[in-house]
Amino acid sequence: MSNRKLYCMRCRKFVPQRALDEHGCPFKYISAVDKEMTGIVDRLYKMGIPPVYAVWSATPLKGEKGKYAISIRIDIGRRISEDILGKLPQGWGYIWETATSDRSPMHLIAYGENWCDSGSETLEERIKKLIKDFEEFLDTKDCEAIKAVLILMEGWG
Ligand SMILES: [Zn+2]
Secondary structure, X not given: OOOEEEEEOOOXXXXXXXXXXXXXXXXXXXXXXXXXXXXXXXXXXXXXXXXXXXXXXXXXXXXXXXXXXXXXXXXXOOOOOHHHHOOOXXXXXXXXXXXXXXXXXXXXXXXXXXXXXXXXXXXXXXXXXXXXXXXXXXXXXXXXXXXXXXXHHHOOO
């Protein structure tokens, strides 16, 4: 189901692995994404929060017919203040460290739910809706203002 590809955020297009050198954009513009995730990636890039990768997955829950663990993970490559994007929509959260004892750093904006197929929507429709809802959340933000704040806080441009 998952279909991860290399995506150039500057050119807003997919780049085959073998054509990466010839494509020529610096590596910082290249993100590994599932094709459904480009809308989210484009929006975050515009805010100065370019994702390293952005993927979704749906794993069938063992022994529970029609139930899936849905997960969406966006690695933004660095820790940002949670005030920048503010409160995330229901089910979304920031993950800054692993749950293991070494608590190694992570930089994720992530969504998780156990979804049950009740016949009102398909799994694909559910994923698309979750992605669209998050795009709409990002659309309520002022990209230029966020970029300016990040530059002030982090001292880079
Ligand atoms: Zn490019």
